[in-house]
Amino acid sequence: MSEITKVIVVGAGGYLNPIVISSLQSHGFSVSVLVRNTSNVVPPAGITVYRTDYSDSSLLLAFKDQDAVVNTITMPDFAAQKKMIDIAVLARVKRFIPAEFGIDTSKEETVEIMTFLKMKPQIIQYLRSIQDKITWTGIITGPFFDWSLRQGFFSFDVPSRTAYIHQPGHHMHRFSWSNLANVAEAVAHVLLSKNFPIVDNRYVHVRSFNASQDEILQSLISATKRVDISRGRDHTEWKIIDVDLEEKVLEARNKLAQGDSGSLGYILSKAIYRTGGNYDLEGVVMNEKLGMKLEESLDATVEREVTMLSS
Template identity: 30%
Template sequence: MAYRKVAIAGATGNLGPSIVNELVNQGFEVTVLTASGNTSGLPSAIKVIKVDFSSQESLVSALRGQEAFISAIPKHDQQPALIDAAIAAGVKRFIPSEFGSNIVGNEKARALPVFAGKVKTQEYLRTKQDQISYTIVTTGLFLDWGIGLGWLVNLKGKTQINDNGDSVHSFTLLSDIGKAVAGILNHPEETKNRGVYVQTAALSQNQALKIAQKVNPDFKAETEHVDLAEEEKNAYAELSKENGNIGSAMVTFIKISIFKEGYGNLWNEKNDNELLGVKSLSEAEVGDLIAKYF
């Protein structure tokens, strides 16, 4: 039976509002747990509880009566405490803050230092699965966010072409991640204790550049080549320095997981789109999307 009463933490960030909006539109009873109390941009049909995320008591009290708990917080290694609170409150399903690269199914992605907190959370969930079930959502780079950021194609400057730019990867719109989460809650049995994969489009950077030129013939693509193996070496070198640039190294690891071959970043053959109600975009629809960013 579907879970209808759901709580979410991290609702006000880059991803959270897309999940909250879809859940509210589908008639779920949504409770937002917030540290800041700021809920701007969220629909009014939600219950808001201000919590102290460092207090188990505060979390358990906010989670009582909820059937599922979605985490979209950026501090991944803080999630075991959220899982413990969810168990104590009797929550049935935990959806951790993943929503990105394929660290469930690919050992190389899993070993990247940037994902240590996500890996720790996954391992913790597996040890607790007799007390709370889980679903891990793998999406690839957020398609719309990635275009806005210039990572897939840069419409305002030079596109960094990772390796040869021809390998194809899976990407998902923020709104489709909302649909995927609703799909999990509508299909708890089929999604129990496993990773699910969704994608809105499978594209290479060179294909995306061609589409951009087609929708805007005035667009002159400027590119620069990035050798990801070289970047990876440099990123590990930064980590080993006393005052290395950790932030930049972490961004490199994220890009490697999204764009480098061998990191399991394509699931167009086998995914959970149909089960979870996510549709793939046609090339023309990807063009309509890209056109919005000129």
């Protein structure tokens, strides 16, 4: 396959897309974005914007002359993303990156627990069936660590200094996490021609670091104490609450059925604990093979996020 130079990113807003766009630009790609006709998002300067109602004609216009399509938006159903892939094939796009970016959905047990993600392996199966027409790469990153801290998504509430520790014993389980910048760097690196032999038509696993709940809590305790002292204020001790994970998963499923995804992290946690999730132990980490230089440790990330959240 010839070199990829032109990349279109589906979506320009949210928390991941702007970082992906910036990373692609920094690696020399010519970047465009695809947004809905009704979107008010203003992409960075120098970015070509295609607006779509997701009709065949609007997608074909956007994908024409593009080398790669990067979809960071999880589609509501199989048909929506399949249509995008079919139009990309029609437009002779070389590479399609589907909306993976997260927990390892290549494992059947993951999808059995997180049934709302069943569309993801179905999309990969479809891409495999047509990989003689378009190549693909599924990027598995583990949960987004810095985003999770900001949102209080994964049982740590930094502003209130409250930690919800998963019992029985899950809090010692180490697994792989990625910061948003690491995810974006992975997108750029799988599109570099030197990496084609190791990324074409396969899943690629990357991570920023591995950490358990216990390790994250200790890092948070140390960082918040340093920040409080540096700002001359009294240190607020962390409140540690043990929670039964299965009870929280049941509660989260009931909320999800009512459209509330705020407790989704508990279901995600259960899936990770059941399937492993430590990509280093599984021997699948590809950061070094891809030539990714961006590295940020647990402690460095926590320090950065605590400083921001405590301002």
